[in-house]
Amino acid sequence: MIYTEFSFPNDSHIIWSLMIVTYPYISGIMAGAFGISALYFVFGIESLKPVSRFSLLVSFSFLLCATLPLLNHLGHPERALNVVIVPNHRSAIGGFGYIYSLFLVILAMIIWFAYREDMIRAAEAASGLKKRILTILLLWNQNLNDDTRQVDRQMVFILTAIGIPSMAVLSGYVGFLFGSLKSNPWWSTPLMPFVFFVSGIISGLALVLLLYLYLGWYGYLEKSYICLRMLCSLLWFSTAMYIVLEGVELLYFYYESSDAWFVISTLLFTKLKYSFFVLQLGIGLGVAFVLLSAMFTLKLEETSFAKMGAVAAVYLLFEVWMMRWNIVVGGQLFSKSYVGFREFHPQWLEKEGILMAIIFTLLPFLVLFAVTRFLSVRPTTEEAPEQITSSGSQAGENI
């Protein structure tokens, strides 16, 4: 039977548009950044020390902003708290309130313990309102000695260890939300949480890499070629993982050749021809993976290594965004009749338009800037401030 195009009458609008593309993008970066600090704090990978505390702050800033696109998407944002007041325990979104709050509490606690000594020092030096705020933030306890320092380190270790599965759940959960819908063949695959998780890790690594290069240039972060190499290796590894996952997913769809492939093949070769094959796989994934592979194959100067890493990171950030787009929007470009397709062209100035998506994507950077006004981005406070500035200005030429 050859079907001519037909869409169900209610299938005329794309309900999940740019906001639902933005949310997993932000939460993916959150997960990737947290992963870096977890590698240092839990698994003791010393080479990542320069970015360990900074990654925590990146993760925290993105986590704080993650819910905003979702709120903007809701038809009734004022009822958003219904998700925790009358949650449906069978619903994938119903668990969002719990999973999100759990990770927020854990991450806030990690940062509190990791920055406790800094805050106590700052409180001792400060006066007036700032001192009062810091006292409250420290929960009226400024007990600081070698014993408490050790307790703080232990707490960071334990909490980060708990944080890893929470982070994995929170970022993979978006994938579950899509993957568990049997109504949509393009989404319905058990690989979906892993695809979302791994691509989230990629985007987080890529962003921390870029910020590290940028902040290292201005001397805010300690420059370390080993750290840079480590970040790029991780990036290569997760990109390779991602290629395998995406490949396996497509291969399964193709080889099973069920009703799902019937609509997916049409979708991929018509509506998503450019955004999937050219933009996501070709330009995004392909170029970045070739660059990353070349970086480790060729013998490069540190400067060119850093430059290539930066370019690859930009491409990967683009790739991950395109991947979110192709999954979220792509899954709605066909009708549930599986024989009808439609167009989607986002507008600039609508409620869920391009402008809002840009604002929500940039907002975490503002939050990060604000957070770093209060909390130092440097890994530990053991080094004196004078050293930071001097080493920073010298190291600026190395990378």
Next chain:
Amino acid sequence: MKKRKAPKRSRSRREFLKMAASGMAGMLIVTLIPKSSSGQRIHNIEEMKHVPDWMDHYYAYVVDTTKCIGCGACARACKRENDTPDGYSRTWVERYQITDTGHVYIDSPDGGINSFPPKDVEGNVIKGFFVPKLCNHCRNTPCTQVCPVNASYESPQGVVLVDKKVCIGCGYCVQACPYDTRYIDPRTHTADKCTWCYHRVTKGLAPACVTVCPTKARIFGDLKMKNSQVREIIDNQRVMVLKPELNTEPYCFYIGLDRAVR
């Protein structure tokens, strides 16, 4: 021409209805419409709250696709009864035309609300039929499963409803419904769908689409009631559901469903 007059007109119709209810042609309406204490049927619906045992029912719906003529009366009635927004349909009718070239032409202009104008297709139509669609009121319900705030739920009577005062408008249920019977109402920004005319069935009336169907292609009734027409059909005839492979357990059954139906 002259209008022919029959001696006991209104009686005759009522008796006809009663006969039908006892299984001959099946007019479920009669068994559904409650009687007031005086034995009179209750008509003044605005004054009436509910039928006394309004919770003690379990409803089902049968669509006989072999009888549907695609007049669109159901879609029009639904729009009037439920005030559905323009561009969305709680129920609609699809026209299928399968030609000798192996092509399947499906269309549903505005959900069939203005009936179906003749449509040219390539080749000769060797098989054609209409398929009315509505919410399947599934038991293994994909849409209520995903509602994060319990705004969408299954009522004790087996009707899937949306509480517009609780709904946050996330759209997850719209994505989850494999039959595409849900939509976000652009006026209230909440999910909306067919309720089997819950406000009618709890008052003992049939849903609006069933009330107006001229060929009785749409049949509604109570599974808890012995001799109800839906029960008789489901027990004795070969009925099918839409997308059975998804295991949604619909309580909207179809007679004469073709393999071409999406």
Next chain:
Amino acid sequence: MSKYSHVMNVFILVGLAFLGFQMFQALLAPDSFGQYGRYRGDHLLEASSLATIHKGDDYCLDCHEPEWDMADAKHANVPCESCHFLPKPHAIATDKADPAIKAKADGGKYVKLELMPIDKTEQPCLNCHIFLPSRPAKFPQIKDQAKHKKDGWKKTMGEVDTKAPCGRCHNSHFPKAFSKGVA
């Protein structure tokens, strides 16, 4: 001071926040939530209390005596509201009803408000009876409207008026009387 004193503070804060959340959840949940299941029970009443628009055949038949014998008529099974529909209350219950209508109406409870308009063009007829290959083959359908009218007029009056509406020949309540319906 114990080396764990600040850790205690943190956990007390988190614990208090958790308890506060529990109270908040209990306080803000709607009263009728959980009455019948995990949903707002009052919604069942709200959803069932909406006004009904379509009334059903028996409602019509209480006041209107049909002009045809139901047992014979082709359109006997067609519900009134398939063709007739008034988007406002057609008649309401009242004590001030016109005595003439009172006598006729069921127990004198109803007063007529407005006439029921009916679309007398061809469209309501064609909705069901225009030929479509998807319609059941046995259902009376008109393949060629011009030919149908030509043949029909020839049979009766001998002159052809292709602009005449269906009602010129057919009584819509009793269409069989004039023609077999299939052209």
